[in-house]
Amino acid sequence: MSDLTIALPGAGGTLTEYTLAERAATGPSGRVAPPRSRTAYAAAHVVADPLAGNGAGAPARLDWASTLAFRHHLWDLGLGVADAMDTAQRGMGLDWAATAELIRRSGAEAAGRGAALVCGAGTDHLGADAGPATLESVITAYAEQLAVVEDAGATPVVMASRALAACARGPEDYAKVYGRLLEQVRGPVVLHWLGTAFDPALAGYWGHDDPGDAIPDVAALIREHAGRIDGIKVSLLDAALEVRLRDLLPPGVRLYTGDDFDYPALILGDDNGHSDALLGVFAAIAPAASAALHALDSGDTARYRELFAPTVPLARHIFAAPTYYYKTGIAFLAWLNGHQPGFTMVGGLQSARDLPHLAEAFRLADSAGVLTDPATAVARMRLLLDAAGVRP
Template structure:
């Protein structure tokens, strides 16, 4: 019996699972949907990874534990997911500099080739000083440098919106020219990724318009002009209704990749007019369970798909809880559960983000994941959560302080 802490300060006895659920790994890609699972990274526990850098200075580059980081990706490939690499889930722009992100893309691309897996990777402009204005050509050159790395790694490009680009170009025509140039350079059709100003204020005026409706029209025009070079789009944050409305306006053959963590099962299942594909970290902690759901969908059983993913709804809600529709610290729970599952030997994170969630939050994540049977070795998970609680000042019966 484990004494799990609650948010109200109480302790609740919990009896861990005794047997694993027995998921069967199948690395065959899903047929009915394209599913890109964003994966976190782990910091090197032997490196001097400062949380926010020395006083009055920029944060130093963060060193990764490459073996542990790639182990997370191997788990996703083993269940048929495409790994979405070098996005915010991998601390892109929040501890990971471009040089390390480039190495991450290269290593993941090589590992994917060896494992027969698929990978998509972020293309951005984070080589550039975010506090300095840049010319259009400088921004495009930054995009192209990253795009060349992604192409060489055998990854699908995910072209992310850039505040640097928003500061360098202003008309819809200029945006159209830049994106046509970038899409021409992609080795395979790309995903166009647009975070709205609600999440990134520096994206105000993107696509050449301050008005959201006009910006959306300009965005759709760029997609229509480059339809053969665009696999899909991700636009966030959007309500479920707004996502469906935009999805129905996309040019034929272009996917909408949902990043929703609340109603994602319904959005992916779709309706009589279409469905969403997925680009999200929500599948990373539930990969075996989610894979079974997508196999059911591949077989035409939409209700089984909904029911299977519905089991994980409470865990997903818990991991992604926070202000607004997202939180900066969802990655902590992802890495913590990966450690409990035995995929990694530690849960040290970039910028010390392993300390970004409370002990009760992580204890609840353990309980929900254990109840779903997500741990291949429940005894190991119970041992590790017990050790974590002891170290956190919540002694368990029989432990020595």
């Protein structure tokens, strides 16, 4: 068996030998400038401190050196960083105390190199002991987190709120809350529409059971406050709905695709416009994403498609149902690529995907050309198999 051949779990509980492709990894070497034709953010994960308690329900303890180094890796590739969002396990292990510290530290790192940074501001610090949320308590909670993001020098992303979804009674309540918030922000913000595949607690967001019915209300809110909105991130995993909203946006307001299934076509766009990008999958495929967007800058759409095409099967696998466990795949690939010392996550979420799922992610990452050091990836995959009791 060669150094690049490994026995991986396959269909029916069997082991099948797999040999990695012997080719250079996709993407640029060294620092590159941000792409010119599209604004692009990669939503970054956090690295757990393996020596601290990071079990389910425990306060998050981060490996700050690895967490911040990963952000510099994304910036080096010309991508902006979207921090403290669902990819960083908001609502799935990352508590507000750790989140606030993450925002402050990432803000300082971004300022030090003049890099693009947006950070999530939500309501997840509202404790159950405070009683049921109200519209006023939601507004106050949002304002507290917005201040932390703005003080850190980052652009806020006004994240979708579970508390608001629980207490709002219709579209007018969403208009009231967002209207109040947008009146007090210091500069333009990014709105955030997260579908139920990512968080079932957000069912009925914007006051409609069917997301398609919410599009006119969302578009009207954006038109009313366009001067205070940089864009809206849409993660509905429905390309047609995204394009419908995109076509209704006023000039100067971006549609940031969060569609980790159909991002190549949405970013490329059509005769009416295109989507920019704020994607969790970009953290997993950052070198390929950087190369594809720079190809688009030069007008080489064939190369753009060629670079993105093999990443789509990997993205669809990482974000397969239950979609909210996609963070495990992001951290797994970061570990394979040497961006963190171990495959551990806050909340113990590394156990959220089984070994056959991870083995397929390994194969697809190789096919996509995003394993930057195949020998290291194979060695680490062997460690995981051995820990699981898999013997060839």
